[in-house]
Every structure is written in C-alpha cells, then in structure tokens.
Amino acid sequence: xxxxxxxxxxxxxxxxxxxxxxxxxxxxxxxxxxxxxxxxxxxxxxxxxxxxxxxxxxxxxxxxxxxxxxxxxxxxxxxxxxxxxxxxxxxxxxxxxxxxxxxxxxxxxxxxxxxxxxxxxxxxxxxxxxxxxxxxxxxxxxxxxxxxxxxxxxxxxxxxxxxxxxxxxxxxxxxxxxxxxxxxxxxxxxxxxxxxxxxxxxxxxxxxxxxxxxxxxxxxxxxxxxxxxxxxxxxxxxxxxxxxxxxxxxxxxxxxxxxxxxxxxxxxxxxxxxxxxxxxxxxxxxxxxxxxxxxxxxxxxxxxxxxxxx
Amino acid sequence: xxxxxxxxxxxxxxxxxxxxxxxxxxxxxxxxxxxxxxxxxxxxxxxxxxxxxxxxxxxxxxxxxxxxxxxxxxxxxxxxxxxxxxxxxxxxxxxxxxxxxxxxxxxxxxxxxxxxxxxxxxxxxxxxxxxxxxxxxxxxxxxxxxxxxxxxxxxxxxxxxxxxxxxxxxxxxxxxxxxxxxxxxxxxxxxxxxxxxxxxxxxxxxxxxxxxxxxxxxxxxxxxxxxxxxxxxxxxxxxxxxxxxxxxxxxxxxxxxxxxxxxxxxxxxxxxxxxxxxxxxxxxxxxxxxxxxxxxxxxxxxxxxxxxxx
Numbered sequence: 001x002x003x004x005x006x007x008x009x010x011x012x013x014x015x016x017x018x019x020x021x022x023x024x025x026x027x028x029x030x031x032x033x034x035x036x037x038x039x040x041x042x043x044x045x046x047x048x049x050x051x052x053x054x055x056x057x058x059x060x061x062x063x064x065x066x067x068x069x070x071x072x073x074x075x076x077x078x079x080x081x082x083x084x085x086x087x088x089x090x091x092x093x094x095x096x097x098x099x100x101x102x103x104x105x106x107x108x109x110x111x112x113x114x115x116x117x118x119x120x121x122x123x124x125x126x127x128x129x130x131x132x133x134x135x136x137x138x139x140x141x142x143x144x145x146x147x148x149x150x151x152x153x154x155x156x157x158x159x160x161x162x163x164x165x166x167x168x169x170x171x172x173x174x175x176x177x178x179x180x181x182x183x184x185x186x187x188x189x190x191x192x193x194x195x196x197x198x199x200x201x202x203x204x205x206x207x208x209x210x211x212x213x214x215x216x217x218x219x220x221x222x223x224x225x226x227x228x229x230x231x232x233x234x235x236x237x238x239x240x241x242x243x244x245x246x247x248x249x250x251x252x253x254x255x256x257x258x259x260x261x262x263x264x265x266x267x268x269x270x271x272x273x274x275x276x277x278x279x280x281x282x283x284x285x286x287x288x289x290x291x292x293x294x295x296x297x298x299x300x301x302x303x304x305x306x307x308x309x310x
Numbered sequence: 311x312x313x314x315x316x317x318x319x320x321x322x323x324x325x326x327x328x329x330x331x332x333x334x335x336x337x338x339x340x341x342x343x344x345x346x347x348x349x350x351x352x353x354x355x356x357x358x359x360x361x362x363x364x365x366x367x368x369x370x371x372x373x374x375x376x377x378x379x380x381x382x383x384x385x386x387x388x389x390x391x392x393x394x395x396x397x398x399x400x401x402x403x404x405x406x407x408x409x410x411x412x413x414x415x416x417x418x419x420x421x422x423x424x425x426x427x428x429x430x431x432x433x434x435x436x437x438x439x440x441x442x443x444x445x446x447x448x449x450x451x452x453x454x455x456x457x458x459x460x461x462x463x464x465x466x467x468x469x470x471x472x473x474x475x476x477x478x479x480x481x482x483x484x485x486x487x488x489x490x491x492x493x494x495x496x497x498x499x500x501x502x503x504x505x506x507x508x509x510x511x512x513x514x515x516x517x518x519x520x521x522x523x524x525x526x527x528x529x530x531x532x533x534x535x536x537x538x539x540x541x542x543x544x545x546x547x548x549x550x551x552x553x554x555x556x557x558x559x560x561x562x563x564x565x566x567x568x569x570x571x572x573x574x575x576x577x578x579x580x581x582x583x584x585x586x587x588x589x590x591x592x593x594x595x596x597x598x599x600x601x602x603x604x605x606x607x608x609x610x611x612x613x614x615x616x617x618x619x620x
C-alpha cells in the first residue's frame with residue numbers, strides 16, 4: 001500500500017524543472033533557482049486537534065494540512081515549491097479511504113501549485129496523523145522575518161480575524177501572492193502569519209525584534225464568523241485570540257502607508273491596527289487611548305478536548 | 311510548552327553558516343553550498359510500529375528517528391545538514407518526559423552532525439508520533455539514485471544483514487562516510503539503503519532501473535543477530551528479508567571491484583553478492599547455480615502487532 005499510494009501521487013502531480021528527482025528514491029533532488037535562498041517549514045496535523053476525521057471531509061483535511069504550511073512560506077515572502085507528505089493511517093481504514101485521502105492531497109497540491117516530491121506512509125493502531133514539510137524559495141536576502149520590526153513602524157493585518165473554527169480554518173486562502181507583492185513593493189520590516197492568534201503572533205514579532213506594540217482595538221478588523229449570538233466571548237476577543245486565521249501580520253514604516261495603498265495594483269486590502277513602540281509586550285487601547293483589559297491568552301488548536309495549555 | 315521545547319533545541323544546537331535562520335520563525339532559511347544540489351527526505355516513526363515507548367529508552371527512540379533519515383541522505387551519496395522535527399506528544403506525558411525526549415533529539419543531532427533547524431510540537435490523546443524531514447546536499451549531478459543500475463554490474467552490500475530487531479535497529483550507524491567515499495572513489499551506478507529488507511530494496515533498484523539480478527545466497531553476509539536458536543526462519547531468510555539493517559546496497563561495474571578494494575584508504579569492507587542481468591525480478595541461487603526458493607517477502611516494521619501488509 002505504502003508504495004502504491006505514494007506512487008499514485010507521482011503519476012498525478014507533474015514536476016517542475018527544479019525538482020530533479022521526486023517521489024521514488026531515498027530522497028528528492030532539488031536544484032534551487034539561482035540567486036534564491038531556501039525556506040523550509042514543517043507542520044504536523046492531528047485528528048482530534050487540528051481536524052476531526054469523523055466530521056470533516058478528507059478534502060478539507062488534506063487542504064488544511066497543506067494550506068497551513070503554504071501560509072508559513074507565504075509569511076516569509078516566499079513561493080512554495082515541493083511538499084513532503086508523511087501519513088500515519090489508522091489501521092481500521094479501508095484502502096479506498098486511504099486512496100481518497102491521497103487523491104485529496106493531489107487536488108490540494110494542484111490548487112496551491114506545489115509538487116508532492118516525497119513522502120512516507122505507515123499504518124498504525126491510532127488516529128490519523130499527517131506531517132507536511134514544505135520547501136519554498138525567496139530571492140537571496142529578501143525573506144521577511146519576525147525579528148525586524150522597528151520602533152515607529154505601523155502594524156498591519158491583511159484581513160478580518162476571529163471565529164475561524166466556524167469553517168474558515170479549512171477554507172482560508174494562504175496569502176502567497178499578497179505577501180510576495182508586499183515584499184516586492186513595500187518596505188516590510190517584519191512579517192508573520194496569524195496561526196496562534198493575533199496577540200500571540202504579534203508577541204512573537206515583538207519578542208524576536210525586542211520591541212513593544214500598541215494596538216487600537218477599534219481598528220482590528222473582525223470577521224463575521226467572530227460574531228456568534230449568545231457567545232460569552234466578545235467578537236473582539238475572538239479577533240484578538242482565535243487561532244488559524246492565517247492572515248498576514250506585518251510591520252512597516254508609517255511613511256510607506258499612503259504610497260503602498262495608492263499603488264494602483266495593490267492586491268492587499270489591509271488594515272493598520274497599531275504601532276511598534278519601545279519596551280516589551282503588547283498594550284491594547286480603546287479609541288480614547290485608554291488601556292483595554294482583555295483575556296488575550298492566544299489559544300491554538302481549539303479542537304483540543306481539554307483546556308490544558310500544551 | 312510548544313515554544314519552550316523547540317526553543318531549548320535552538321539554544322543547545324549550534325548553527326552552520328548555511329543555516330541562515332533556524333528555529334523561531336515561520337520557516338528556516340538555508341543558503342545551499344554553491345555547486346550542490348539539495349536532497350530532502352522525510353520519515354514518520356510511530357509508537358507501536360517503529361519503537362515502543364513502554365520498552366525503549368527515549369534516547370534510542372530519538373536516535374532511530376534521526377538515523378533512518380540520515381541513512382536516506384547517505385544512500386544518495388549526500389551529507390545531511392538540517393533536520394525539521396515534528397512531535398505529537400501523548401497528552402498523558404509529563405513535561406519532564408517531553409523535555410527528556412527533546413534533549414535526546416539534541417544529543418542525536420549532535421552525534422550525526424545535523425542541526426535541528428525547525429519543528430512543530432503538539433500534544434494529543436494518542437501515542438507518540440515523530441516526523442523528521444532532513445535536508446542534505448550533494449555535489450551537482452553526483453547524487454546516487456536507484457534507477458541507474460546497468461546490466462553486468464556487480465551487486466554489493468556494505469555489511470552483514472538480518473535480525474536488526476534484536477537491537478541493531480536502534481544502534482546502527484548510517485553509512486554517510488562510506489557512501490560519500492564510494493561516490494567520490496568508485497563508479498557507483500545505483501545505490502539504496504536497506505530499510506525494507508535486502509530483496510525488497512534490491513527490487514526497488516531493479517524496477518527503477520528496468521533490469522534483473524542474480525543473487526548468490528552463499529555470498530550474502532549474515533549478521534550474528536540473524537542466528538536465533540529455535541527460530542523457524544533460517545538466518546539466510548532473516549538476512550534476505552529483515553528490514554532496518556540500514557546497510558548500503560549498490561551496483562557498479564565489475565571492473566571497479568579490484569581497483570576499489572585495493573585503494574589503501576577504502577573504508578568499506580563490502581561484500582559482492584550478485585550481478586545485474588537482463589529481464590526483471592531477482593533470482594536467488596545456491597553455490598551450484600541452482601535457483602533457491604525462499605519466502606522473500608520483505609516485511610517492514612516488524613514491531614507491528616498484526617501481520618497485515620500495510
């Protein structure tokens with residue numbers, strides 16, 4: 001099974017000239033684009049944590065596994081190229097279920113224009129686990145990192161946040177084109193994708209860059225999904241802390257703002273939500289400049305059945 | 311936990327100048343050695359299949375997870391550089407168990423001179439699952455592939471086979487130096503590492519190269535581990551079919567044999583076990599040239615609790 005499932009991807013997924021050797025040997029051989037550096041990211045997605053095999057279609061699951069990795073390459077300003085897919089299949093699955101999953105990966109790889117260049121399949125007496133390692137490229141020295149935010153920068157976000165659990169966690173579009181456009185046309189300092197939650201991921205930038213931030217809560221774009229009737233948490237809390245939005249969060253000099261927004265071909269309808277300051281940590285402010293207290297513990301992977309912080 | 315465990319590796323594991331950015335961003339940045347091509351392999355190892363957390367020390371488990379990937383890069387003639395480590399931790403583990411596992415990965419990374427340049431940690435209500443994606447390099451055009459065996463080649467193996475389940479599955483030494491030496495000094499045509507079993511892996515070479523082979527069973531080196539008193543299977547059967555020996559299996563022109571063996575610095579005490587022929591499949595012969603019938607279904611991952619062929 002192992003062999004034929006992986007082989008099935010070899011046939012269906014075409015190869016890029018940079019992928020000198022794909023599925024079928026001890027390792028893939030890639031010849032990187034000259035003048036580029038290599039980006040590698042990896043994410044393991046698990047039944048009961050990141051998806052539920054009992055509820056979610058295999059196509060959603062496969063797409064999410066690939067999309068979260070594509071989003072990581074996007075957040076570096078890069079272009080994804082080759083995916084390495086490891087699957088631990090529950091032993092009680094039928095062969096056709098496994099085939100359907102691999103077919104779903106082929107469909108998603110094609111959607112994201114990446115090639116599955118290697119993989120590993122095993123079955124075991126436990127739930128489905130999927131790991132994807134993704135290879136991408138970015139022009140030499142041009143990667144957008146977390147550690148480059150500067151005092152005075154504005155903080156920007158590429159779209160509305162909160163409530164991704166309602167479905168956007170499966171349907172989100174990794175911002176590959178938008179991040180690339182920003183890397184090419186704007187003086188972006190630091191960038192990350194919002195996977196753990198706005199505050200949590202902003203804190204990753206702040207810690208890595210040794211700076212602080214002030215966020216104006218009234219300017220945070222809130223997704224319709226974040227507004228659930230009867231919910232004990234406010235839409236703002238969802239927008240600030242829900243994970244898996246996969247929007248881009250970046251900082252750039254304030255002077256860039258009008259120039260970038262007025263470029264006729266700007267593909268990113270972004271929102272300015274605050275500013276980088278001296279110090280450490282993130283301060284939330286209302287429209288009158290008063291500090292807002294809010295339970296902003298970002299919590300990742302809300303499908304987890306207990307509330308322990310992993 | 312996620313953050314601090316991965317961060318702990320960042321501190322302990324030194325960085326190579328090619329690893330421009332390691333753990334701590336959305337993706338690692340690697341600047342490959344000029345004149346080289348890139349090798350990427352991935353393997354997922356699972357509790358109950360590739361190791362048993364109830365029986366095997368964490369250091370053995372971590373070492374095996376890394377070593378099987380290092381062996382794949384070795385079998386391409388390459389040098390491993392950067393590992394990307396994904397861990398699904400059982401939720402009932404304590405923080406110190408998790409810490410001990412990460413410390414074990416740091417120790418093994420150091421043993422194999424690779425750097426852990428990225429990773430992902432999640433906890434779930436299921437057994438331990440580990441995925442490693444490994445980046446390596448090889449001089450441009452010099453990778454040793456499975457599809458290059460030629461009729462008339464001799465078939466060689468780098469060491470004794472069989473019975474790895476008795477312990478060698480954890481203690482084997484990936485043949486990085488040997489494979490590199492062979493790539494540099496011998497005219498190797500095709501190479502693979504023996505992970506599924508001699509016959510199984512030889513068949514991978516044969517199918518990829520469109521050729522057949524004759525193996526002289528009397529010349530197959532048998533490991534002491536393969537000789538268990540009272541075992542229903544013969545030592546030869548173990549040597550032919552047991553997985554996880556991780557020795558090198560390669561083909562080269564017969565003319566190379568004496569030249570290579572007589573090079574004073576040859577680090578590989580290898581065995582010639584047969585010859586590549588026209589046709590397809592692998593024929594086993596005794597010392598009189600008679601066909602030997604042998605149950606040669608390679609079976610991988612002998613820890614699996616049932617006998618189904620995954």
